Amino acid sequence: MHTLYHFAHDPKAQRLRLAFGAKRVPLNLEAVGWFDDETFFELGIARQSPVMRMPDGTLRTDSLAVLSEIDHLLPGEPPLRSGAIDDAAWAALVEWRDKVDAVLERLYAPLAPGFHGIGDDTEALADFKAAVHHRFRMTLEELANDRYDGFGQFSRLSRLTDLSRHLARERFYIGRLSIADCLLAADLYPLQMHDGINLPVDMLYYLRRVEEACGVDLNRDWLAK
Numbered sequence: 001m002h003t004l005y006h007f008a009h010d011p012k013a014q015r016l017r018l019a020f021g022a023k024r025v026p027l028n029l030e031a032v033g034w035f036d037d038e039t040f041f042e043l044g045i046a047r048q049s050p051v052m053r054m055p056d057g058t059l060r061t062d063s064l065a066v067l068s069e070i071d072h073l074l075p076g077e078p079p080l081r082s083g084a085i086d087d088a089a090w091a092a093l094v095e096w097r098d099k100v101d102a103v104l105e106r107l108y109a110p111l112a113p114g115f116h117g118i119g120d121d122t123e124a125l126a127d128f129k130a131a132v133h134h135r136f137r138m139t140l141e142e143l144a145n146d147r148y149d150g151f152g153q154f155s156r157l158s159r160l161t162d163l164s165r166h167l168a169r170e171r172f173y174i175g176r177l178s179i180a181d182c183l184l185a186a187d188l189y190p191l192q193m194h195d196g197i198n199l200p201v202d203m204l205y206y207l208r209r210v211e212e213a214c215g216v217d218l219n220r221d222w223l224a225k
Helices: 011-023 037-043 063-068 087-114 122-136 140-145 147-158 160-170 179-193 201-214
Strands: 002-006 027-031 051-053
Touching: 002 011, 011 027, 011 063, 011 179, 011 201, 037 051, 063 087, 063 179, 087 122, 087 140, 087 147, 087 179, 122 140, 140 147, 147 160, 160 201, 179 201
Parallel strands: 002 027
Antiparallel strands: 002 051
């Protein structure tokens, strides 16, 4: 069986959960504790998330690469890449994701305490806060207070209103479920957790459609659930 090692707050892991769910392929989920260096030592890999262990024991750490190869890795129905989304459309989506990565990472950081493994572990939360301050030169609280500007920047870069209308009209990114939806839904879903930030209603309906199509509950690791 495929095993997914991941931090509970990592959207990249959710991309793979959605893809495996769409294929109806069992996926063993192993949420890794913030201080769990032993697991990574046993895997023989640097501390990171996600890590996919294939049935043959090989490890994959690039979630976009796994998505891109999903129909080869999991040949069953439905196809999510081959015949579902062409190379140009997928490349454009990945290019957009690269462009907004820094903004999303700043928006994600204050949300981590809302997940198991960070928010329910005092020592992990303190260490996570220190790591955030070292990375962004801002405290977790300052990043949270900056969420409106960050979300505004993300919305402009993503033309979020237009994207929401497109998804309402087409139901999925290209009109049918594909790896594009595994990427979009996983990466946009956490933004709902921010106080005072409201995703467009059409986007919320889209996220729910993707969850239902994949048979995956994206909020399973939220403490508030």
